[in-house]
Amino acid sequence: MKDFVTENRRIFAGRLPEDSMAVFFSGRTKKKIGDEDYPFTPDRNFYYLTGIDRPGLVLMLVKRNSKALYTLFTERYDEVKAKWVGAVIGAEECRQLSGIDDFAYIDEFYERFSSEVFNGQAKSLWLDLENRDFYTVSEALEFAKKVSRAYPAVDICDAYGIFADMRRLKKPFEVEKIKKAIDITSKGIYAMMKNARPGMYEYEIEAYFDFELKKAGVKDFAFKSIAASGKNATVLHYSKNSSKTTDGDMILLDVGAQYGYYSGDITRTFPVNGTFMPRQRQIYDIVLGGNRLIVNAIKPGVEFKNLNVILKGYYAEKLKKIGLIKNDEEVSRYYYHGVSHMLGLETHDIGRHNEGILEEGMVLTVEPGLYIEQEGIGIRIEDDVLVTGEGACVLSEDIPRDAEEIEKIMCGGR
Numbered sequence: 001m002k003d004f005v006t007e008n009r010r011i012f013a014g015r016l017p018e019d020s021m022a023v024f025f026s027g028r029t030k031k032k033i034g035d036e037d038y039p040f041t042p043d044r045n046f047y048y049l050t051g052i053d054r055p056g057l058v059l060m061l062v063k064r065n066s067k068a069l070y071t072l073f074t075e076r077y078d079e080v081k082a083k084w085v086g087a088v089i090g091a092e093e094c095r096q097l098s099g100i101d102d103f104a105y106i107d108e109f110y111e112r113f114s115s116e117v118f119n120g121q122a123k124s125l126w127l128d129l130e131n132r133d134f135y136t137v138s139e140a141l142e143f144a145k146k147v148s149r150a151y152p153a154v155d156i157c158d159a160y161g162i163f164a165d166m167r168r169l170k171k172p173f174e175v176e177k178i179k180k181a182i183d184i185t186s187k188g189i190y191a192m193m194k195n196a197r198p199g200m201y202e203y204e205i206e207a208y209f210d211f212e213l214k215k216a217g218v219k220d221f222a223f224k225s226i227a228a229s230g231k232n233a234t235v236l237h238y239s240k241n242s243s244k245t246t247d248g249d250m251i252l253l254d255v256g257a258q259y260g261y262y263s264g265d266i267t268r269t270f271p272v273n274g275t276f277m278p279r280q281r282q283i284y285d286i287v288l289g290g291n292r293l294i295v296n297a298i299k300p301g302v303e304f305k306n307l308n309v310i311l312k313g314y315y316a317e318k319l320k321k322i323g324l325i326k327n328d329e330e331v332s333r334y335y336y337h338g339v340s341h342m343l344g345l346e347t348h349d350i351g352r353h354n355e356g357i358l359e360e361g362m363v364l365t366v367e368p369g370l371y372i373e374q375e376g377i378g379i380r381i382e383d384d385v386l387v388t389g390e391g392a393c394v395l396s397e398d399i400p401r402d403a404e405e406i407e408k409i410m411c412g413g414r
Helices: 002-014 044-050 079-085 091-098 106-120 139-150 160-168 172-195 202-215 230-234 278-297 306-321 328-333 403-412
Strands: 020-025 031-033 058-064 067-074 102-105 124-127 155-158 226-229 250-255 266-271 363-366 369-372 377-380 383-387 392-394
Touching: 002 044, 002 058, 002 067, 002 091, 002 160, 020 044, 020 106, 020 139, 044 058, 044 091, 044 160, 058 106, 067 091, 067 106, 091 102, 102 106, 124 139, 139 155, 172 202, 172 250, 172 266, 172 363, 172 383, 172 403, 202 226, 202 250, 226 230, 230 250, 230 369, 230 377, 250 377, 266 278, 266 377, 266 403, 278 306, 278 363, 278 369, 278 377, 278 383, 278 392, 278 403, 306 328
Parallel strands: 020 124, 067 102, 124 155
Antiparallel strands: 020 058, 058 067, 226 250, 250 266, 363 383, 369 377, 383 392
16 A cells, blocks of 8 residues: 555646645544544545545645655544543554655644745645535645645645546556455345345345445445335435335345445346346346446447447447337436446545546446336446456456346345
């Protein structure tokens, strides 16, 4: 990990102009209720540069004379706090994880920052200013306001584009983390297939997934699990998982483990009783054909947004053939999301990929679906794919998707 983040810092610093600074925050713990906090998860760009996943830390980078200097600001040791919640991370542990040698305390940050700006005459300050919610103000945005008031001559620049570009192509270290997340996810999916029965509640089936992840030492999910049976599966982000399944239902499972903060993101759909009904199988095979079509279309140089165009054209042909639609435009009644997104340190990884071209080293999902609410059918088949020089390598290839194989697995568990 240390070599990985050291190289990331080197590349990042190389993209900054001379006489510049950059500041990044690890994130805060959020209060849940009383004296209880929500589980902490680190800011992914801070983690990408340091390999450290503790709250309340700050990384400061100064670039001058073509040389980048890094300082990591940590909390002071508090003996009383350590007895209640554990000791804060120390300099030596930070050094081992990050490879950074210069440390200071958080309460010294503003003085050190001001000294660098004033004495070093920093011309620009780079912050991660990504903000998808108008009503949310991040630490970086709060800091930007303070700096603009105190040092109006310093240009404040957004580092988000640099991170998006760097994280777009995954290094072998990252691909291995994603593969491990997928492998753990696979075990959970097998457990759900083998143990699903009509009459179980969705959350009971979901519990088999949770157990497999806990058994593998997974601390957090890549996202909130979806276990949607029957008509619920036509709601894309249904996550109540509270309905009782009935004989004849299919259940759509959109799940993912998180390993080393890298995500797996897999969807499988199967009949709760272990056997596809003819209509279910007909729609399922169309979706599976779409999955294979898009996987085969993936290669360097292809426009990302063209993948969805290909799938819609395929659906128009197939759905007209079975009499579900008459015109191409009607596809949107039964398929109303994109077929892919980037995957990595975030389940929907950063970057404006909808406008880009596929490149070797990208990891993305392939997730065609069809949702026929009036028939209580919702099917999605999602795999995680690495773009290679030759085309696509399906990282989740070993997770069953063929109808016959699914039925065989489910029959074996009954």
